[in-house]
Amino acid sequence: RAFSCGVAMAKSKFEYVRNFETDDTCLKNCYIVVRLDGRNFHKFSEQHGFLKPNDKRALGLMARSAESVMDNMEDVCVAYGQSDEFSFVFKRSTNLFKRRASKLMTHVTSQFSSSFVFYWAEYFTEQPLLYPPSFDGRVVLYPSNRNLRDYLSWRQADCHINNLYNTVFWALVQKGGLSTSQAEERLRGTVAGDKNEMLFSEFNINYNSEPQQYRKGTTLIWNMAEEVVTKKVKPANENEKEVHVTRTRRKIAAHHCDIIGEQFWEEHSGVLESD
């Protein structure tokens, strides 16, 4: 029993180690972006039979996991995903976790990862998950709306460039009968115009008619949805009766449109706070 006392005292003797923790508070009045990337997803996608160039199940699961993150952190004002990456933008005035970078990035990464496994079977009904996948995350700050929008534009431009490449690449392989290294060779040095042309003349594919989800990625924002619910009330001196009450509820809405131009931001002007 003396021993136990000893440990209790020992704890306070050891507690000085807490002071080795450092503060990583994010600068105020900046957008906080947490971006996740799948680790070794090239291999993961092969082992799980992802369809090429795009697997609708995988994109759906990524979006579902991102929604799970947003549901748990309402200060995410917009999220954008493509391929095996997803970015979560916290509003510049957020005070979640006192703006501590490590808390923000690990909580996002954790929620996303556990959701990815949890919802796997809803999207991959025939393909079991072979092992737990991993994502890495980082935090980046953007001081102005212009910088934040340029960040999102950068990711969407990246989506476009990769998707155009992959669309032609897999057409050459799957329909053109080329080996993967032949397809790579064929595409070396080509610009966007060449690739569009190849798709059209050789495979009769109009790239701009491909699904927007593949070409534009997935943008998640909060929508104010009006909901009519029925409530039973019993006013004094009256019989109980049913009344219809309109409630405003935040709901996540997914978009597959251009977010580089002005239109999206004008139509959803509440997403960003002014500088």
Add this chain to the structure above:
Amino acid sequence: RAFSCGVAMAKSKFEYVRNFETDDTCLKNCYIVVRLDGRNFHKFSEQHGFLKPNDKRALGLMARSAESVMDNMEDVCVAYGQSDEFSFVFKRSTNLFKRRASKLMTHVTSQFSSSFVFYWAEYFTEQPLLYPPSFDGRVVLYPSNRNLRDYLSWRQADCHINNLYNTVFWALVQKGGLSTSQAEERLRGTVAGDKNEMLFSEFNINYNSEPQQYRKGTTLIWNMAEEVVTKKVKPANENEKEVHVTRTRRKIAAHHCDIIGEQFWEEHSGVLESD
């Protein structure tokens, strides 16, 4: 098509946003500790019917998830867990992810979280997982072996103090018929000796005979295990034959012993590097 060109060019125009990323390299020659904590696990454990004061399934699942982290990151030289937390210690000379704090903490958190869901059903055979849980993580650096050992001692002393409290608390509730608030009241102001005494005189429980896993937590280290494998070889001008080859393989070993004193570290002297 001109549009696509535009986007390609746009990408390079937006790419300046990469320069807003900051460097978070950990100081060299320090131990890097990543500690995870379950978020809202009080509620989570109630919703999933965890046994009190200790749920062997939950502790097993935590340890299994931690092993999954170690299997993916061999530079973790020791890991220690108790309750809903787990600490991973990277050796001071590690160069994994170029010692970038965000990469280290998010990768650990992600692997742990996805493993927790992935292996859930192996441990909770009767209890389905109701929603994806979340863990948060942090990075702390320790410059000396003394500091690192004091950190681990701090966590193990914490384990002891909490477990002793919980053991008495739940004995009072489950066997003594007290309500939770009555039990709380009973324990207010008691020291370790009082609690040991209550356990013994009222419930005939010798605290020091409780399972070590509960009292000491779980320490994971790498063991060098010798393995004899059988290989078929065919020397030139000879028939194929079977040979026995001894290979050394790293395997994770779990311990439930004291790590505050010297003995554990003397017996496993290879775990820490010298100052």
Add this chain to the structure above:
Amino acid sequence: RAFSCGVAMAKSKFEYVRNFETDDTCLKNCYIVVRLDGRNFHKFSEQHGFLKPNDKRALGLMARSAESVMDNMEDVCVAYGQSDEFSFVFKRSTNLFKRRASKLMTHVTSQFSSSFVFYWAEYFTEQPLLYPPSFDGRVVLYPSNRNLRDYLSWRQADCHINNLYNTVFWALVQKGGLSTSQAEERLRGTVAGDKNEMLFSEFNINYNSEPQQYRKGTTLIWNMAEEVVTKKVKPANENEKEVHVTRTRRKIAAHHCDIIGEQFWEEHSGVLESD
């Protein structure tokens, strides 16, 4: 001689210690403010016979030292000083010292400190400097023009509040015959209106007629000054002749006006970059 070789080789053996330096690059597109404060200037001002409540020589020397900083770092777009402190604002697009915080703050502090000693005798003609004084510095980032202007407003409001207090305090001591502790007592709990009233009714001082330099501090900005210089030129096939050339030169201009309101910023709209 072998020894010397040894040292040369030794150097490369030791050079690994460079990797312990960490990166402290300031976030892009933010204003970088370096603020200096005199260390123990209460004692320093007494030992050097500073006049109370304001010493014109000391304020002049502070401003001269600040100009020396600006002359050496043209990316300072505005500087503001009062009492024993001075703030230097680097334009948000600066790339000086690659935006490394330690370089920026130590260079500013060093130039200011050496200038303070160097120019001392120009301002304190009768009072020798008794020992080398010291200033400490810090870096703060501001992401928006609003934040930056609020920072400067904060410092100017601080100047006002302190100067009003000091003006009454020293009037009570120097003209009212109170001891310093009696004066302190008298002022406890008074608001600005009370202090204005005391100055006016007891000492016939209208606070708003006090020198602006004392009430508003010193704001330094760059002015574009046109300068006409005479040059000798010799066109081909002509005699040498003198021509007048107008050159634009940046010069530092000192202001002692309000910088909280809009007027100053409208009149000097080039000082800040747009968000």
Add this chain to the structure above:
Amino acid sequence: RAFSCGVAMAKSKFEYVRNFETDDTCLKNCYIVVRLDGRNFHKFSEQHGFLKPNDKRALGLMARSAESVMDNMEDVCVAYGQSDEFSFVFKRSTNLFKRRASKLMTHVTSQFSSSFVFYWAEYFTEQPLLYPPSFDGRVVLYPSNRNLRDYLSWRQADCHINNLYNTVFWALVQKGGLSTSQAEERLRGTVAGDKNEMLFSEFNINYNSEPQQYRKGTTLIWNMAEEVVTKKVKPANENEKEVHVTRTRRKIAAHHCDIIGEQFWEEHSGVLESD
């Protein structure tokens, strides 16, 4: 007067900008090194007629300024300087300025810079200071005694290499009649042995007989010096009398010896704390 009230209230409205300051506490239990370097000292030394390859006055002034830093910050356990640089090592347990990096580096830089100007005339009796010089500083942390000693060894090896080069270079120019570019050409590709040989055979200089101050730099540490002071005391019922009291006082001692090997550290074993 209402206006003044307004400013007082305004101040609290603006005070939120304080929250943009970030914490830069240095990791505990690490040595904190602040290194200063002269800015543009090549030009500065030419403009002020520094003797080549070494100017005793300049080295003396550097050391005097460093002593001024140590006198103001007793937690500096050792300082080392050579050429236009000086490193200050704070003991690993220091809590000065709560270990805030910006405070430590700016205070050191400021004190050094103002001292350099303040003491200039004591060392450069014939040469006036033409303008205020500037130094930049940085902070580096070292977790172990080995790392710290390797840091100091790195600087002393650097001193040796540069001084050997400069000694030959200026011998070739000043005594050998070469131009500076001819001397540079002559030295290209030579190793330490070649340079020693050139010094000896062409100029009859034995490099190892050059002053240690030039070859080894300046190391400053604290010495405990016993001092006998005379005090007048008047015991009750006795006449006043003089007594001799021995006091221990810390004094700075300068060394120009090797600090790469063990000897210096064994002779001054109190300088570093154990790991």
